[in-house]
Amino acid sequence: MQELHDKRIVLGLSGGIACYKSAELVRRLIEQGATVDVVMTDAATHFITAVTMQALSGRPVFNDAWDPRIPNNMAHIDLSRGADVILIAPASADFMAKLAQGRADDLLSTLCLARACPLLVAPAMNREMWSAAPTQRNVAQLKHDGVSVLGPGSGQQACGETGDGRMLEALQILAELVAFFQPKLLQNKRVLITAGPTVEPIDPVRVITNRSSGKTGYALARAAFEAGAEVTLISGPTALPEPYGVPCIQVQTAQQMHEAVLSQIAGQDIFISVAAVADWRVTNVASDKIKKDPLAASSHTSNLEFSLNPDILATVAALPNAPWCVGFAAETERLSEFAQAKRLRKGIPMLIGNLAQHVMDAEHTTVSIFDEQGEHPLPTSAKQDVARMLIAAIAARLPQKT
Numbered sequence: 097m098q099e100l101h102d103k104r105i106v107l108g109l110s111g112g113i114a115c116y117k118s119a120e121l122v123r124r125l126i127e128q129g130a131t132v133d134v135v136m137t138d139a140a141t142h143f144i145t146a147v148t149m150q151a152l153s154g155r156p157v158f159n160d161a162w163d164p165r166i167p168n169n170m171a172h173i174d175l176s177r178g179a180d181v182i183l184i185a186p187a188s189a190d191f192m193a194k195l196a197q198g199r200a201d202d203l204l205s206t207l208c209l210a211r212a213c214p215l216l217v218a219p220a221m222n223r224e225m226w227s228a229a230p231t232q233r234n235v236a237q238l239k240h241d242g243v244s245v246l247g248p249g250s251g252q253q254a255c256g257e258t259g260d261g262r263m264l265e266a267l268q269i270l271a272e273l274v275a276f277f278q279p280k281l282l283q284n285k286r287v288l289i290t291a292g293p294t295v296e297p298i299d300p301v302r303v304i305t306n307r308s309s310g311k312t313g314y315a316l317a318r319a320a321f322e323a324g325a326e327v328t329l330i331s332g333p334t335a336l337p338e339p340y341g342v343p344c345i346q347v348q349t350a351q352q353m354h355e356a357v358l359s360q361i362a363g364q365d366i367f368i369s370v371a372a373v374a375d376w377r378v379t380n381v382a383s384d385k386i387k388k389d390p391l392a393a394s395s396h397t398s399n400l401e402f403s404l405n406p407d408i409l410a411t412v413a414a415l416p417n418a419p420w421c422v423g424f425a426a427e428t429e430r431l432s433e434f435a436q437a438k439r440l441r442k443g444i445p446m447l448i449g450n451l452a453q454h455v456m457d458a459e460h461t462t463v464s465i466f467d468e469q470g471e472h473p474l475p476t477s478a479k480q481d482v483a484r485m486l487i488a489a490i491a492a493r494l495p496q497k498t
């Protein structure tokens with residue numbers, strides 16, 4: 097799935113050591129189907145060559161406002177007109193000052209001023225330059241003018257100091273850009289999502305768990321972030337990277353997940369319970385590894401005792417001022433019947449059901465939405481696309497606050 101298919105991006109580089117990250121960025125943008133025109137300031141050419149950027153983008157790189165390759169000497173108009181977005185990465189303190197003032201004394205600043213498309217900037221500078229009053233004034237002015245400011249990140253800087261001002265990593269900028277093109281269906285909404293399995297210890301080395309990759313829950317967290325929501329993810333153990341822009345609380349057991357959910361639930365508008373929570377936990381957890389040898393001191397072979405875990409979703413749905421709750425059900429048969437029964441039993445307005453056999457750990461999934469109107473099947477699609485369809489379905493059903 098290419099996330100930037102058919103998008104034309106002007107990638108502007110101003111002078112900063114973070115130009116090395118722009119080389120990877122251009123590759124990532126192209127991998128996602130974008131056409132990328134690179135424009136560099138003179139200062140940027142001291143950090144990375146036009147040849148490098150040309151080889152990576154597969155297109156001519158522009159630097160000079162008087163470039164004879166462009167008909168009519170209208171590089172600033174030509175380059176900005178067909179673009180869906182102009183992204184300046186890295187955006188130096190000096191270049192942002194120029195943008196804030198509306199100056200146009202080189203090709204990149206001129207085409208920013210002449211643009212008819214959105215402008216995004218990814219600042220990159222030393223922490224003192226970033227926190228300096230003039231820079232902060234310029235950032236505020238740019239935001240006021242409708243420019244999107246991505247980051248900056250925090251951490252170790254090329255100069256050896258540590259603080260705010262690092263340019264975001266290529267994958268983080270890509271995530272911001274993909275989000276930029278998604279409709280803001282959940283703007284100003286707070287969304288809590290559980291994902292992955294829970295694991296219930298038997299002894300220090302053995303656990304009981306459910307099969308769950310966490311992919312659907314993580315895809316929903318990403319889709320909700322892209323839709324403009326403030327998202328929190330509570331996750332059991334998975335092999336997945338934490339989604340960009342989503343604070344993540346890692347837990348192991350159902351009881352830890354229950355506690356984490358209750359600690360985060362106040363003020364949430366939506367709760368999406370995707371986690372495959374273990375229904376049972378072992379009450380006689382052994383403090384030492386249980387031995388196979390029946391004569392060993394710590395052997396208690398088959399005598400595990402269980403108690404029922406709390407039903408997190410049903411608990412949340414029954415809270416006073418409960419958020420709008422969405423559940424999940426993976427069944428192996430009679431999906432419609434079981435899913436509707438589960439929705440009613442949990443007291444929730446919407447449940448997503450699927451047949452478990454074919455989708456476990458897969459990249460694609462086939463789901464149906466169950467609500468009080470009945471069953472609404474969605475087309476088989478990549479999990480990220482299904483997640484976006486589900487977020488749109490949730491947004492469409494969400495009651496308007498009075």
Ligand code: C5P
Pocket residue numbers: 290350369370371372373374375405406407408409410422423424425438
């Ligand atoms: O109860 P059952 O496992 O059949 O229902 C699945 C739905 O309930 C999922 O949304 C799952 O996240 C949620 N659930 C829960 N706490 C449990 C069991 C399931 O929140 N203990």
